[in-house]
Structures are given as structure tokens and as C-alpha cells.
Amino acid sequence: MYATVLAGGVGTRLWPRSRQSAPKQFSDITGSGRTMIQATVDRLEGLIAPNDTFVITGSRYVSLCAAQLDRLPAANILVEPSGRNTAPAIALACAHLQRRDPAEVVAILPADHIIQDRAAFQKVLRQAERSAQMGYLTVLGIEPERPHTGYGYIKRAHKPLPVAGDLPTFVVERFLEKPDQATAERFITDGGYYWNGGIFVSRVDRLLAEYERQMPTLFACLTRIAAALGSPAQDTVLAEVWPTMPDISIDYGLMESADTVAVVPMQAGWNDLGSWDALEAVMVKDEAGNYPVEGDILTINSQGNIVAASERLVALIDVDDLIVIDSEDALLIGKKESIQQVKQIVTQLQAGQHSDLL
């Protein structure tokens, strides 16, 4: 099985630790000592070798990838000339992989997710590999912990597929857009619905066939790029063709109307860290009732605070439910329930004199 790690994102919702110059996947957001992309690759250990692990990222992040993933062969860091969403990125990865073994299975993994239970995750991946080998585009279906309205959902069919292995595998009946609250609550009550975290497993040739069937324009571009791979013209052709690739996500462009899509349910402490308050779900409270992500913290009469100190000690007095994220050149302090508004801070930075802090 190959892995392709998607590392082209430039998220601002985890500002000030996620920056244009070093998006969250290249930061140690959780204070684990490893960046998110390192943790993503670490998580494959014993299942997918570094030699079979690929990363696709923007040209400005190639050196970050190489530095952080020093066990990966340099040739496994694939460069998208510009950010054009997940469908072209994954297609480009497939073009590379088919030169190795088009019949092999590839796991597509975002670089910026937390998955706490590595063993459970690897079991699910192995199951998905079996299903993918049988020809299914196989999505990992994250067991929903609550009626979240921020994710797309996957509805499975009633009966499991006859796929060998320890875990059940189902046909996907439908992909569902982000629901409203009432609908999300119904999903939870009814059961058989999963969050779509964007992790899936497929044979490379199966994916390419779906591109050809559903996205012929993209596939035509890809054919030109694939023909040039490894030749002296590679970079020229890529630079020429890439900007004409449709800017569309793999979900909209391919998954939702694909033939024979399967889902393997997963319960492995998944979190996409969409904003700072998400850390609460993946952290353990300290004795005083706070979440010390990193660094030295002293608290007096303060509870429920998520604190990422950097080199500085952070002292809290009589404050509750704050998010405090320190960094070398910027400090964020916000009420937990309002921390999504960090986007407005980033907008203000863009508009103002602080583009260096973006």
C-alpha cells in the first residue's frame, strides 16, 4: 500500500501557529514534539514504509517537507505548481504512482489531522486496503461523536459487504453535504452516518479510471503530464498544463458520483483541528482544570483554559475558558466559544500593517 499525504493547505484558523510560511501541518500544534505532518507519517509506521509514502505540497513548502520528513526519499515529495484543490493534487500523485504500480492501493491522507489511536487507525486502513483491492473506492467513515454541522456526512447501506477482515465494510449509499442542526441530530439518532474526514483508500488504476470517466478535461491534462514525467520536459509541461486543471475538490469532482464506493467505520480519536477549541477534545485536563498544550503555565483560580505557551511562562489569574496561543511574534487570547473569529484577526492583519504575521 502507498500513502499520499496532502500537504498543500494554508489554513489560517490556527493562527498564530499556522502561517502562510508554515501552515498548521508543519507546526507542532498539539505540543507533542512532532509537527502534524510528521505525526501523519509516524502514524503509518509498520504499515506503509517511507519509501512508499508520498507527499504532495506547494513549491514553497518542499523544503519544509524535506526537513521534517527526513526519512522520505526526496523524489517522494511531489510538487503542485500552485494550489488547485484536491482533485488535481491527487490526480498528480496518481500519475506518479502508476509508474510504480498502477494495481497497487494508495491511502490518501490529509497532513493536518489528529488521530489519537494509532492501532485502531491502522486496523481501519488495513480493512480499507482489502476493500480497495476488491475495487472499491473506500472512504474512512468517522463515527460521529456529536451532531456536528461542520462536516459532510456519509450514509452507509444497511448490510456489510462481503469483504474479508476484522472490520465491517459497507457500500456508501450517499454523500451528504454539511447538514443543519436538526438534520445532523437526525443522523445521530438514526445511525449509519459517518463524518467524511477526507481519508480514503483506492487502487491507483481505479482512481484514474474515475478521473477519466467523470473528469475528462482533468484526465486529458493529466495524460500530458504523465507522459512527460521523468523526461527533461517534465517541469515545463507541468507548469504549462497545471493552471488549466479544474480547481475542484475530490469529493465534488469524483467521490460523490463514483461507482462502487465503500466505507469502513473508524473510531480512533480523529480530530481535524479545525480551530483552536478543538484541542479540548484531544487533550487531558491538568490537576488545576486547564489544558496545557505546551510550555510552562502557572494558574490561580483559573479553569478550562487551553494554553500553548512558547518560550515564555504564562501566568493566569482568575480567568476561565480562554484560549491562549503564544508564538514568537504574535499572541492570541480569545474566549473559547468565539475563537473561530480568529479569521477576522487574519483579515485585519491582511488589511493592515502586519502582513509579516500572516
Place this chain on the structure above:
Amino acid sequence: MYATVLAGGVGTRLWPRSRQSAPKQFSDITGSGRTMIQATVDRLEGLIAPNDTFVITGSRYVSLCAAQLDRLPAANILVEPSGRNTAPAIALACAHLQRRDPAEVVAILPADHIIQDRAAFQKVLRQAERSAQMGYLTVLGIEPERPHTGYGYIKRAHKPLPVAGDLPTFVVERFLEKPDQATAERFITDGGYYWNGGIFVSRVDRLLAEYERQMPTLFACLTRIAAALGSPAQDTVLAEVWPTMPDISIDYGLMESADTVAVVPMQAGWNDLGSWDALEAVMVKDEAGNYPVEGDILTINSQGNIVAASERLVALIDVDDLIVIDSEDALLIGKKESIQQVKQIVTQLQAGQHSDLL
């Protein structure tokens, strides 16, 4: 008129900007661009020359004083071998001053006060000088803005003294200890009470006479020190005698039972910055409703916050009435009303692994 600036304090209530290595008087607490001791000396400009301005401080702060007050002659920085409260410190200053002119008047000024209206302050000092020349120990009486229970009070006599000048001068009827709330409220209602900020003016020989009368032990020590001043034995004698000086404040030791004490009322935007929340009284709100002491601040839906940023930008989201004080190696975040508890943070630092942050 001479000035003697008392700069031996080691306040921790303004941690993390006030440290043992650089107490608040050597810090730019208000973001004015000048440290508190610099502002204290600046405030005398046109009234008392640098040559007539003395500082008394601990040996570890001599180089800080010299660096920050570069217009003062080095000989005007007087060193107390150890911190022994204000009565010995002022006595030592008097021993130096009497060699210059014992009949001259000296203004005793703490180095860590804010006085916003320099012109009003200088008028009061001039008035106090007149009163002091007539032989009165003359205290500046700070017009109380509210029934504060954290200060000692001064009660004046009803009728003004026949001292020339623009401002009224009164005999002090009584010094009063820090009152309880009800008593403080009565002081305000009754009128004729002032906060004792510890600023006073006196002839040098008048002060020495009071030391001799009220504190004969201290005076005997002082006589030995004074006899050695300027001689090769100066430092030896000082080091030998100083530890035997009574460790007592000028208020308890001398002022409260002195003969002929006068008070000149002052309304000049005085603030002793006893804790971080005091900044609110001496600052102007920005358009968003916060108090940006220093540095770059971005706010969203946040009001009433006192923020001293350092090199880092501080972004606030949906938080009110916080105090945020950044420094190179420590960051304080506290609820305004509870910020006095910073003392407990300092205690924790002392007990723990962070003596470098004291």
C-alpha cells in the same frame, strides 16, 4: 532645593515587568518611553537641576541608575548597602546633603509614582519649599479621588498657615493609618483628609534634628557614617554601621510624631501604580474601548482590557476586563479585579523552578 529620589524598592506587584533584577522604577511600565525613575527626574526639570538631584538605591541597582539617569553626576547616586526601609535611607541622604548645605531644602520623592500634571506638581513643590524653608516638615497631601483603603491619610487643620505663595498650606493635625471602608468614606465626606503618598519636603537640618530627637540610635549611627563620608574609611564604616540602623519607615519613625508638620494639598494626577489595574486611571481608552499600554494590539469584540504588548502583536477575541502584560520571558493574563493576586504567582515562582523569572 535638592531632590532625593528613593529607588531602593523591589516591588513584585507589577510582575512580570517589575523584577528583582529591575524593579518597576527601572521599567517603562506605562509605555511612555521613559522608565518610572526617569519620569521622576524629568518631572523636576526647570525646578531642581540634575546636579542637585540625588538618588538612593541598592548596590545592585547603581549601574541601572547611572545608565538611566545619565545627566546626574555619578556622585549623586547614593548606595545603601542593604534595604533597610525609608528612615535609614533618607538619613543617609541627609548625611550627604548636609555636607553641601544643611540649611537647604530637600524634596523626598519615591521613584515609582506617576504624576500626570507636571506643572501642578511643580507648583505644589514650590509651595512646599516655602513652607519647608519656614521650618515645617511639609508633606504633599494627595486629594483623594475615592475612599481608598490602601493608603494612609493625613488630616489637616482647619485654617491655612500664613505661608506665602499661591497655594494653601495647612498644619497637619494627624497622620492616620490605612482606614477601613466606612472610615475612608467618612474621610471623603468630611473633607480635609489627604492620601499620604510619601512625598515630602524639609530643610536638611530640620530632618536631622528630628532624627536626633526621635531616633537617637539611628542618629548615632548616622553621625559615625557622616564623619567618615569622603574619607578613605567611608565604605568600611558604612558597611559596618549600616546593618545596625533600625529598619523602620520614615512615616512611623519620624513623621507621625514630628514637630510642626505641614501639608500642601495636591491635585496632579498622582498614582502610585500599586498594581496593574491602576493603569486604567492614568490611561485613555482607545476607540475600541481598551487600554493599549504599549505595542501592537488587534481586538475583536473586546473591551476594557489593559494590554501591554512587547515585541509580539497581541490579538484579543471576545474578552473583557483582562490585564495582559507581556514581557520577554513571561506573560501575565488576569481578570482586572483579581490582578492583586499576582503576588501569589510570584510566590509560586519562588517556590518552584522559576527563580529566573522573579
